[in-house]
Amino acid sequence: MATDIKAFPPMFNSTVVPFFPQIDNSPKNLDNKNESEAGDDIIQRVRTDKLSASVKITVADDYWVRFFYGLYRSIDAITFKQYSPLLQGYDTRSVRIENFKYSMQKKSEQLEAVAGVWDMSFNIEEF
Numbered sequence: 001m002a003t004d005i006k007a008f009p010p011m012f013n014s015t016v017v018p019f020f021p022q023i024d025n026s027p028k029n030l031d032n033k034n035e036s037e038a039g040d041d042i043i044q045r046v047r048t049d050k051l052s053a054s055v056k057i058t059v060a061d062d063y064w065v066r067f068f069y070g071l072y073r074s075i076d077a078i079t080f081k082q083y084s085p086l087l088q089g090y091d092t093r094s095v096r097i098e099n100f101k102y103s104m105q106k107k108s109e110q111l112e113a114v115a116g117v118w119d120m121s122f123n124i125e126e127f
Contacts, residue, residue, distance in 0.1 A: 008083035
């Protein structure tokens, strides 16, 4: 039976994001590289599956722009939870937000009952 991933919305510092952003995961491996006396490379895998991801979100409320900008600007490390098909539940990582960008979509200021429609993008990098 398939897992209902709607039951696992993404979370940033225990704040549930009520929409599913586009998250492109690019797991990385961390290696130590040394050279032997004979000149051969000695590579030691230190860690696998380090989270590195780009996030794209479109929101119809400037609250979320302020929320993510606050995380980017003032907090060194945040807790990020997302659904993992391998765990069939939440995968929790300590990350930082980098390269935060936002812009308001054209003519969205004319919409009533919302404070514009905003496109945001940023990278998250696990410690």
